[in-house]
Amino acid sequence: MKALNLILQFLLFLLLFSVHKTVAEGVTPEEAKQLRDEVREMFYHAFDGYMDHAFPLDELRPLSCEGEDTLGGYALTLIDSLDTLALLRDRERFTASVEWIGKNLQFDINKTVSIFETSIRVLGGLLSAHLIASDYATGMGIPSYDNQLLDLAEDLARRLLPAFDTPTGIPFGSVNLKYGVDEHESKITSTAGGGTLTLEFGVLSRLTNDPVFERVTKNAVRGLWARRSKLNLVGAHINVFTGEWTQKDAGIGTSIDSFYEYLLKAYLLFGDEEYLFIFQEAYSAAMHYLYNDPWYVEVNMDSAAIVWPLFNSLQAFWPGLQVLAGDVDPAIRTHTAFFSVWKRYGFTPEGFNLATLSVQHGQKSYPLRPELIESTYWLYKATRDPRYLDAGRDMVASLQYGARCPCGYCHISDVEFHKREDHMESFFLAETVKYLWLLFDLAVGPDNLVENGPYKYIFTTEGHLLPATPQISLVQEHCSYFGAYCNQGDFKHEPHASDVSADSQETNGSRVSGGWVRTGFPLDSSYLEASPVSGLIKGLCPGLTHGQKYGISYLASVDTTHEDNSAKQKDTLVQSHALIVVSDHSANQSLSGDNNDDNVEESSEREPEHDPSQS
Numbered sequence: 001m002k003a004l005n006l007i008l009q010f011l012l013f014l015l016l017f018s019v020h021k022t023v024a025e026g027v028t029p030e031e032a033k034q035l036r037d038e039v040r041e042m043f044y045h046a047f048d049g050y051m052d053h054a055f056p057l058d059e060l061r062p063l064s065c066e067g068e069d070t071l072g073g074y075a076l077t078l079i080d081s082l083d084t085l086a087l088l089r090d091r092e093r094f095t096a097s098v099e100w101i102g103k104n105l106q107f108d109i110n111k112t113v114s115i116f117e118t119s120i121r122v123l124g125g126l127l128s129a130h131l132i133a134s135d136y137a138t139g140m141g142i143p144s145y146d147n148q149l150l151d152l153a154e155d156l157a158r159r160l161l162p163a164f165d166t167p168t169g170i171p172f173g174s175v176n177l178k179y180g181v182d183e184h185e186s187k188i189t190s191t192a193g194g195g196t197l198t199l200e201f202g203v204l205s206r207l208t209n210d211p212v213f214e215r216v217t218k219n220a221v222r223g224l225w226a227r228r229s230k231l232n233l234v235g236a237h238i239n240v241f242t243g244e245w246t247q248k249d250a251g252i253g254t255s256i257d258s259f260y261e262y263l264l265k266a267y268l269l270f271g272d273e274e275y276l277f278i279f280q281e282a283y284s285a286a287m288h289y290l291y292n293d294p295w296y297v298e299v300n301m302d303s304a305a306i307v308w309p310l311f312n313s314l315q316a317f318w319p320g321l322q323v324l325a326g327d328v329d330p331a332i333r334t335h336t337a338f339f340s341v342w343k344r345y346g347f348t349p350e351g352f353n354l355a356t357l358s359v360q361h362g363q364k365s366y367p368l369r370p371e372l373i374e375s376t377y378w379l380y381k382a383t384r385d386p387r388y389l390d391a392g393r394d395m396v397a398s399l400q401y402g403a404r405c406p407c408g409y410c411h412i413s414d415v416e417f418h419k420r421e422d423h424m425e426s427f428f429l430a431e432t433v434k435y436l437w438l439l440f441d442l443a444v445g446p447d448n449l450v451e452n453g454p455y456k457y458i459f460t461t462e463g464h465l466l467p468a469t470p471q472i473s474l475v476q477e478h479c480s481y482f483g484a485y486c487n488q489g490d491f492k493h494e495p496h497a498s499d500v501s502a503d504s505q506e507t508n509g510s511r512v513s514g515g516w517v518r519t520g521f522p523l524d525s526s527y528l529e530a531s532p533v534s535g536l537i538k539g540l541c542p543g544l545t546h547g548q549k550y551g552i553s554y555l556a557s558v559d560t561t562h563e564d565n566s567a568k569q570k571d572t573l574v575q576s577h578a579l580i581v582v583s584d585h586s587a588n589q590s591l592s593g594d595n596n597d598d599n600v601e602e603s604s605e606r607e608p609e610h611d612p613s614q615s
């Protein structure tokens with residue numbers, strides 16, 4: 001470990017040095033504006049290329065200017081582009097696209113699709129566009145719109161539900177949209193595959209008032225978390241019948257990444273503390289066992305022995321997640337390290353070996369991934385440090401000179417030789433250009449739905465925008481939450497769910513079932529009685545304050561360590577939108593009580609319109 005640390009630090013030194021050597025003039029305000037408009041042009045180059053040459057097939061082949069079906073054969077790239085169109089305020093194309101999809105899409109087809117990809121790309125795309133088109137407060141409401149996309153989303157999600165019928169609650173990886181789970185479907189799935197469904201399904205439950213979607217996806221997270229190792233690490237692949245890990249490499253990249261992301265974001269969007277508690281434990285363990293400042297390694301989930309000293313490009317979302325969690329310092333260092341790899345090749349390879357300091361054999365490609373750009377956006381938002389604009393400019397240049405193809409943008413099959421490949425994943429339009437555009441629009445003085453819109457938006461792992469509207473966020477969650485935990489008879493506990501027994505091993509920690517419900521909440525029985533503790537998502541819980549609705553200020557009553565946190569609060573002032581949910585890396589249970597003040601501020605900022613619980 002020590003030797004590896006030395007190597008990693010030496011590597012950081014080398015890479016930092018090379019970055020500083022080549023640093024260009026900073027991005028000026030006029031240049032930021034030009035870059036923003038250039039990114040907009042990049043979007044249309046690819047979007048029009050798709051519409052002209054590939055639509056209604058799933059994805060564009062940007063070199064040969066043809067289309068291909070890659071997921072279900074239902075205009076995937078169009079669905080994935082909808083909320084980017086809205087963000088760019090392209091009313092004409094947004095309206096036409098929503099109308100076409102409402103009329104033509106159908107999911108009653110004999111196709112076996114990945115639950116994960118279908119949920120994040122199609123379900124997420126439909127739901128975000130629905131929430132924009134159905135709401136005039138977004139400035140992009142469509143008069144003729146009549147919930148067609150929501151109906152499609154519900155139909156699709158019902159077709160995915162059979163996959164959740166497993167002994168662990170963790171879903172199969174794939175399902176046939178017409179016939180359910182295939183007879184010979186693999187029982188092995190990835191942690192990300194089972195743990196990245198809560199946002200889309202949860203929003204669908206809130207919008208349809210049918211709790212089943214939220215329940216099965218939360219149950220899947222519990223099923224995964226119940227099988228964590230003693231070190232609070234999760235592996236990469238698991239058997240959904242036996243619950244045994246078939247691949248025990250713990251890491252923050254491939255196969256696991258968005259499991260962490262959705263723990264925090266489900267909490268932020270829904271205010272459901274169960275996710276926060278799991279996130280805090282999972283995050284502490286990741287920072288303890290996987291973080292080799294500034295890199296992250298993969299370790300055996302039981303022994304913590306290093307198995308792969310490898311940077312993999314999917315890890316690059318992590319600094320952005322850390323910004324959301326309020327842990328900005330390590331995010332800055334890690335972003336610098338990851339970006340140094342980008343600078344070295346012009347793109348990040350899928351794998352970069354930290355021991356040999358070279359591109360990992362067999363992992364040489366850059367399939368237009370957004371993760372590093374996403375983190376650049378979040379870090380710029382948190383720090384306003386102009387170096388993140390410089391980084392964004394480099395990324396635009398790489399894409400323009402290295403990846404631009406006749407009809408769109410091409411994957412890079414080898415970052416060392418910048419070889420192009422005839423493929424463009426739909427996430428290029430959903431995420432890669434979206435985050436670049438947001439970065440430069442923020443620098444110009446933002447005028448867009450995300451920064452100035454009527455709601456706080458949470459980005460899904462596919463970059464789709466989910467607003468924290470009163471209907472989606474919080475108020476009602478606490479009702480279903482109490483229904484689930486304080487009145488367990490109303491909540492159907494699966495007999496096989498081992499989450500409770502697994503959790504009770506540490507009764508004084510912040511375990512889900514180990515007593516935090518009782519200690520963390522100012523449980524007052526009159527409040528409980530006044531609440532419709534039905535276990536359903538219906539109904540209002542009256543009397544919650546803003547802070548309570550955002551979850552964290554529950555801790556006001558138990559927090560006695562306010563002084564300790566004054567230093568931390570100073571840091572948070574520069575973070576315009578960050579929530580602090582991570583107080584430090586040692587797994588102390590003190591939680592985030594440190595930032596009640598910030599969160600109260602945050603809440604009022606987030607929800608200017610009205611508060612149904614107080615009206």
Ligand SMILES: *[C@@H]1O[C@H](CO)[C@@H](O)[C@H](O)[C@H]1NC(C)=O
Nearest residue numbers: 109110111112176177178179
């Ligand atoms: C569904 O599609 C598969 C693969 O394309 C095919 O083998 C099968 O016969 C189809 N099933 C039905 C009932 O059409």
Ligand SMILES: *[C@@H]1O[C@H](CO)[C@@H](O)[C@H](O)[C@H]1NC(C)=O
Nearest residue numbers: 504505506507508509514515
């Ligand atoms: C939990 O904490 C309380 C008070 O600190 C203590 O009395 C009790 O023994 C602890 N329980 C366990 C199982 O450690």
Ligand SMILES: *[C@@H]1O[C@H](CO)[C@@H](O)[C@H](O)[C@H]1NC(C)=O
Nearest residue numbers: 560561564586587588589590
């Ligand atoms: C947790 O924090 C409390 C005070 O904040 C301290 O007394 C205790 O020793 C800490 N526990 C651990 C395990 O660090």
